[in-house]
Amino acid sequence: MNIIVCLKIAPDPEDLQIGSDGSVSTTHAGWTIGSFDLPALEAGVRLTEMYGGKVIALSVGPSAINQSKVRKDILSRGAEELVLVVDEALQDASTAETARVLATAIQKIENVQLVLFGEGSADLYFQQTGVQVGERLGWVSLNAIRDIRVIEADKLQVQRVLEQEIQVIEVPLPAALSVTSDICEPRLASMREILRASRKPVLEWSLADLGIESLPASVEILAVQAPPRTARRGIILDGSVEEAATMLVNILKKDGVL
Amino acid sequence: MSSQAWIFVVSEDVNLIGELVSAARRLNRDGDLSIAAVVVGDSTAIPLTGTQGVDRIYRIEKPPEGCLVEDLFDTLWELVNQQKPAYVLIGATTSGRLICGRLAARLDVSAITDVRSFDLLDDGLTARHMIFAGGAERLERPLRLPVLMSVARGQFEAEAVQNPKTPEVIDLPFLVPEKRSVLRERMDLPAVSVNLADAKRVVCLGRGIARQEDLVLAENLARELGAEIACTRPLSEGLGWLPRERYIGISGAYIKSDLYIGLGVSGQVQHTVGITDVKVIVAVNRDPDAPIFKQADYGIAADLYQVLPALIEAIRAG
Numbered sequence: 001m002n003i004i005v006c007l008k009i010a011p012d013p014e015d016l017q018i019g020s021d022g023s024v025s026t027t028h029a030g031w032t033i034g035s036f037d038l039p040a041l042e043a044g045v046r047l048t049e050m051y052g053g054k055v056i057a058l059s060v061g062p063s064a065i066n067q068s069k070v071r072k073d074i075l076s077r078g079a080e081e082l083v084l085v086v087d088e089a090l091q092d093a094s095t096a097e098t099a100r101v102l103a104t105a106i107q108k109i110e111n112v113q114l115v116l117f118g119e120g121s122a123d124l125y126f127q128q129t130g131v132q133v134g135e136r137l138g139w140v141s142l143n144a145i146r147d148i149r150v151i152e153a154d155k156l157q158v159q160r161v162l163e164q165e166i167q168v169i170e171v172p173l174p175a176a177l178s179v180t181s182d183i184c185e186p187r188l189a190s191m192r193e194i195l196r197a198s199r200k201p202v203l204e205w206s207l208a209d210l211g212i213e214s215l216p217a218s219v220e221i222l223a224v225q226a227p228p229r230t231a232r233r234g235i236i237l238d239g240s241v242e243e244a245a246t247m248l249v250n251i252l253k254k255d256g257v258l
Numbered sequence: 259m260s261s262q263a264w265i266f267v268v269s270e271d272v273n274l275i276g277e278l279v280s281a282a283r284r285l286n287r288d289g290d291l292s293i294a295a296v297v298v299g300d301s302t303a304i305p306l307t308g309t310q311g312v313d314r315i316y317r318i319e320k321p322p323e324g325c326l327v328e329d330l331f332d333t334l335w336e337l338v339n340q341q342k343p344a345y346v347l348i349g350a351t352t353s354g355r356l357i358c359g360r361l362a363a364r365l366d367v368s369a370i371t372d373v374r375s376f377d378l379l380d381d382g383l384t385a386r387h388m389i390f391a392g393g394a395e396r397l398e399r400p401l402r403l404p405v406l407m408s409v410a411r412g413q414f415e416a417e418a419v420q421n422p423k424t425p426e427v428i429d430l431p432f433l434v435p436e437k438r439s440v441l442r443e444r445m446d447l448p449a450v451s452v453n454l455a456d457a458k459r460v461v462c463l464g465r466g467i468a469r470q471e472d473l474v475l476a477e478n479l480a481r482e483l484g485a486e487i488a489c490t491r492p493l494s495e496g497l498g499w500l501p502r503e504r505y506i507g508i509s510g511a512y513i514k515s516d517l518y519i520g521l522g523v524s525g526q527v528q529h530t531v532g533i534t535d536v537k538v539i540v541a542v543n544r545d546p547d548a549p550i551f552k553q554a555d556y557g558i559a560a561d562l563y564q565v566l567p568a569l570i571e572a573i574r575a576g
């Protein structure tokens with residue numbers, strides 16, 4: 001069984017720069033694989049290790065996603081191939097556009113029965129793309145999956161976590177599943193895998209290669225602003241731990257919160 | 259009635275309908291739209307929804323054995339095609355997110371997820387939601403109809419309407435999809451033990467806590483303070499030391515307590531977005547450069563294992 005794992009490569013939210021006017025800049029942010037997508041990649045790789053087949057990683061975005069460091073990172077974690085769909089029109093693409101491109105690319109890749117997604121992207125975290133892609137493909141589409149087993153050639157048994165219950169579900173293939181971030185712990189790439197990564201195939205497609213002539217935006221982005229922050233005092237209490245603790249208790253009483 | 263005149267509110271969790279209707283009423287500022295609630299199964303849903311002033315209730319039959327509640331999608335899809343609502347608001351539960359994504363794909367629109375607020379301007383609707391895990395908010399204008407939005411619990415307050423008219427109730431069959439998964443088993447998760455949003459004081463543990471056994475130390479402090487125990491996401495989702503409802507942040511709880519004491523919490527934005535409404539923030543971290551100190555009112559830059567007993571001592575002494 002070949003498995004596609006969709007990964008979002010995006011500016012690292014930890015590198016966000018917030019100006020005093022609330023402006024938000026990603027200019028200095030490094031682009032990385034979303035931290036919630038790594039468990040999906042690991043889950044896919046483990047399935048192929050147990051049941052055969054290979055993992056093909058798929059990512060779509062502007063040219064900034066096509067960096068050798070990121071490509072290596074993906075391919076050293078067990079994916080055997082990487083497909084990148086690169087087009088500047090995918091900068092700030094909303095979920096409908098992203099899902100359309102992903103679904104079209106998936107249809108172009110042969111012999112795929114399962115597509116995995118992370119819980120949400122690290123930058124937007126809308127938790128929509130996976131389910132939208134599944135629906136666009138006309139496949140069974142589920143979210144919040146925290147365990148996957150193959151029980152028949154064309155059937156999985158999965159566990160799904162809702163707010164108040166855990167479900168055990170039989171899923172006919174083909175299917176698109178979004179997994180939780182605790183489905184499994186992503187591996188650290190071994191030296192051998194890192195070396196092997198540079199020999200693995202990377203395919204780069206354009207929207208035209210997918211037969212997509214235009215990608216009209218479904219939403220207009222009007223502004224991005226840091227939410228207003230409460231001003232904090234930022235007082236560090238010095239002295240010995242005992243002195244600091246006593247001081248803190250006194251202050252908290254004075255502030256009326258104890 | 260013209261074909262674009264409806265706002266649909268949809269949730270498999272009937273307790274969310276009131277909040278969704280509240281949001282829908284704001285969309286209906288000019289009063290020229292009608293509001294329909296789409297609920298599933300239970301007849302208790304009817305009186306609950308009725309008091310909130312909806313014009314119509316669509317009640318989808320309860321899912322047959324082996325079906326997921328999200329399989330109501332086929333029925334919903336038929337309804338959306340028939341009525342062509344101008345807006346669809348979906349409760350942002352896990353099931354709601356699935357239904358929302360499937361609907362968005364069929365309609366070829368992008369859902370605006372976890373909407374925090376919206377404005378109706380002359381040139382249409384704009385809505386605000388979070389990106390960068392809470393580091394920023396994005397203001398968007400949907401360019402296609404219908405406008406599809408998901409709304410998380412706690413964003414809009416449910417309000418009971420005075421003298422509501424009796425809504426028309428329309429029963430719909432549960433159309434079982436041809437291609438579907440089969441629900442084999444379900445287990446209830448342990449009942450939610452705490453509502454952090456209501457806590458007056460919170461002691462929050464981060465990865466600075468080295469061992470699960472050490473939670474007891476923090477519990478002692480919490481007891482002295484009359485505080486609830488909370489944590490960062492890795493302690494709950496990764497390590498499983500505390501239940502999900504006890505982690506604070508973008509994908510967890512938002513708190514508005516008088517006091518928050520973070521022990522071994524680094525202060526990543528995904529976490530601190532959940533404590534912006536706290537009155538007084540205290541941070542204990544052995545790294546003097548930890549980002550949490552910039553967002554705290556008071557900080558102690560020391561080992562939490564020394565600070566914990568000292569703090570308990572100081573409270574008892576005081």
Ligand SMILES: Cc1cc2nc3c(=O)[nH]c(=O)nc-3n(C[C@H](O)[C@H](O)[C@H](O)COP(=O)(O)OP(=O)(O)OC[C@H]3O[C@@H](n4cnc5c(N)ncnc54)[C@H](O)[C@@H]3O)c2cc1C
Nearest residue numbers: 464465466490491507508509522523524528529544545562
């Ligand atoms: C999309 C997305 C959503 C997320 N949602 C959430 C969320 O909702 N909630 C959430 O909490 N996180 C969330 N995260 C994770 C978040 O980014 C951080 O990884 C997490 O909050 C860090 O937890 P921490 O502070 O406990 O751990 P760390 O970042 O590892 O920090 C541990 C801190 O403890 C200090 N320390 C260690 N030992 C001691 C000691 N003995 N005494 C004192 N200090 C000590 C260290 O100096 C360090 O600062 C999310 C991440 C992403 C990408």
